[in-house]
Amino acid sequence: xxxxxxxxxxxxxxxxxxxxxxxxxxxxxxxxxxxxxxxxxxxxxxxxxxxxxxxxxxxxxxxxxxxxxxxxxxxxxxxxxxxxxxxxxxxxxxxxxxxxxxxxxxxxxxxxxxxxxxxxxxxxxxxxxxxxxxxxxxxxxxxxxxxxxxxxxxxxxx
Amino acid sequence: xxxxxxxxxxxxxxxxxxxxxxxxxxxxxxxxxxxxxxxxxxxxxxxxxxxxxxxxxxxxxxxxxxxxxxxxxxxxxxxxxxxxxxxxxxxxxxxxxxxxxxxxxxxxxxxxxxxxxxxxxxxxxxxxxxxxxxxxxxxxxxxxxxxxxxxxxxxxxxxxxxxxxxx
Numbered sequence: 001x002x003x004x005x006x007x008x009x010x011x012x013x014x015x016x017x018x019x020x021x022x023x024x025x026x027x028x029x030x031x032x033x034x035x036x037x038x039x040x041x042x043x044x045x046x047x048x049x050x051x052x053x054x055x056x057x058x059x060x061x062x063x064x065x066x067x068x069x070x071x072x073x074x075x076x077x078x079x080x081x082x083x084x085x086x087x088x089x090x091x092x093x094x095x096x097x098x099x100x101x102x103x104x105x106x107x108x109x110x111x112x113x114x115x116x117x118x119x120x121x122x123x124x125x126x127x128x129x130x131x132x133x134x135x136x137x138x139x140x141x142x143x144x145x146x147x148x149x150x151x152x153x154x155x156x157x158x
Numbered sequence: 159x160x161x162x163x164x165x166x167x168x169x170x171x172x173x174x175x176x177x178x179x180x181x182x183x184x185x186x187x188x189x190x191x192x193x194x195x196x197x198x199x200x201x202x203x204x205x206x207x208x209x210x211x212x213x214x215x216x217x218x219x220x221x222x223x224x225x226x227x228x229x230x231x232x233x234x235x236x237x238x239x240x241x242x243x244x245x246x247x248x249x250x251x252x253x254x255x256x257x258x259x260x261x262x263x264x265x266x267x268x269x270x271x272x273x274x275x276x277x278x279x280x281x282x283x284x285x286x287x288x289x290x291x292x293x294x295x296x297x298x299x300x301x302x303x304x305x306x307x308x309x310x311x312x313x314x315x316x317x318x319x320x321x322x323x324x325x
Contacts, residue, residue, distance in 0.1 A: 035266040041271075041278045042258025048279045068258065070279050075287050112288045130285045137281055 018074055022093045023125070023140065027070050035082060039071040043045065062150075066126065066143035074136045090138060099127060109133045118147045159192055166198065 031038040041048065060134060076083050099115035115127040122144035130137040165182055168174040173184075185191070186202035214244035268274075 031262050032265055038262040039277045040258060040260055040276050041274050048275055048282065069278050071278055073281065103289055105286055107291050110288050112285055128285050130288060137285065139281060139285060
């Protein structure tokens with residue numbers, strides 16, 4: 001019985017680490033790529049949250065719960081091979097990573113998607129994907145937030 | 159005796175030959191030293207003692223035997239090597255995590271906290287502004303709905319009043 005519990009726990013831990021790794025791996029893979037620009041902010045995230053203009057209270061509240069932000073920018077035509085394969089990889093990670101779509105907006109040629117994910121250990125991820133004709137941005141916010149907290153913020157936003 | 163005097167003269171003039179110097183050495187090393195030569199005895203006996211002195215043996219560095227490496231010593235060296243490497247890795251990793259604010263542009267890492275924050279702020283603002291723009295019609299729709307509700311309320315009140323007066 002003990003063995004069974006240990007094996008089950010090991011599988012759970014492995015599965016959760018694989019989930020987190022895939023997004024981590026995508027950022028690692030393209031961060032050093034010369035065609036991409038990569039920005040990482042940890043300690044200064046609070047400054048950004050307070051400095052953001054035109055952002056509602058709820059979004060700022062959510063931002064304050066986040067501990068780090070990583071941004072990947074690809075300045076290339078959306079139809080290019082690189083942009084296509086990058087978006088494909090990202091879509092796969094979103095589909096397999098149990099992300100939930102919060103916002104999907106389309107404005108002329110610009111598309112923005114916001115996804116959220118909270119695991120059993122309250123590790124919260126927020127993913128903002130912006131697709132423009134000549135630029136793709138992936139913004140990954142990481143922090144600690146329970147599902148209830150996330151839900152509350154979402155309801156306040158409604 | 160005269161011979162000795164002659165050689166001594168040559169010796170002090172620096173013109174004596176090696177064989178003559180040998181002669182002096184054997185003379186002063188012997189027992190029959192004339193009284194007038196007693197003064198020089200010490201000088202020439204020194205030569206004898208010098209001869210008996212041996213130059214110290216210089217052992218080449220290569221010849222020095224290295225202490226044999228024991229198994230324990232080998233293990234100690236390996237472990238301390240690994241420990242040093244781990245320490246270096248931890249220190250490097252720690253310093254990397256400490257500087258979390260950075261930018262990688264054209265494959266080059268720029269450790270500039272201010273620059274990283276500014277870029278992140280710009281990109282976030284841009285994304286949020288796109289969302290806000292697309293949400294604008296929805297907001298307007300909400301406002302219209304609220305206004306319509308008020309109009310409906312007023313018309314309902316009017317209807318109610320009409321009904322009351324008719325009754």
